[in-house]
Amino acid sequence: MLNLILPLFVILSKDDNINVRQTCFESLLDLSNSLNDSRSIEQVSDMIIALIKFGLSSRTLKFVSTIAIRLHDLCHALTIFRVDEYQFIRETFLRLSQEKQYSECRLACAKHFSSVIDYLGPDELTNGFEELFFELCNDNDTKVCATMLSTIINLTKLCDDNKEKKYMSTIWNGFVSLLSNSNLNVMLSIATNLLNIFIAYSRNQEEGFAHGSICSTPVVRKKNDSRQIFYHRFNI
Secondary structure, eight states: OHHHHHHHHHHHTTOSOHHHHHHHHHHHHHHHTTOOSHHHHHHHHHHHHHHHHHHHHHTOHHHHHHHHHTHHHHHHHSOTTSHHHHHHHHHHHHHHHTOSSOHHHHHHHHHTHHHHHHHHOTHHHHTTTHHHHHHHHTOSSHHHHHHHHHHHHHHHHHHHHTTOHHHHHHHHHHHHHHTTOOOHHHHHHHHHHHHHHHHHTOSSTTTOSTTSOOOOEEEEEEETTEEEEEEEOOOO
């Protein structure tokens, strides 16, 4: 069956119509989950990479945002054992996360940040992606900021499994920066995820918060069109 399908995908992946190529990209991602022979995997991976390059160069919202939305699937489709694919994922994610014109791309990058870190390895969190992590936590689009709370939970699970406290420090600082956001959706997201964040950073009574007791953290909120600063005390 693959011998019949793959040649057709090769033709469709080079079609003049951009919508055909975009649909082909998504279909190839779906197909990649069912492949088990190295030759087919390599062929499909090469087509996916070629379509992503085309989609990014097309500068169309639908194609570019689709690539960002499917980042999680993309990490599963490409194998980390090929250095060129590892670097391609890294460069693609950085480019999408810096997409100023389309906030949908940054929102998707915020949602799939932990998936990309899981693929590339937690070292990226304190190397190339640390600045990006804080940029997403402080994005101009509050939807992106609100999404970063659930991403922070996923990152704590990922990095705690690796028993790397230096990664947890970066994640904690991102959470603290979100506390100063006065947007209602961000505050609701903080309230939703606060218990899980507390659990992640207080695994035992002796440890408390991983970086010492945070005695006072200013949080800016709006009330009757005026800003008030509340200091939250964490007594662990």
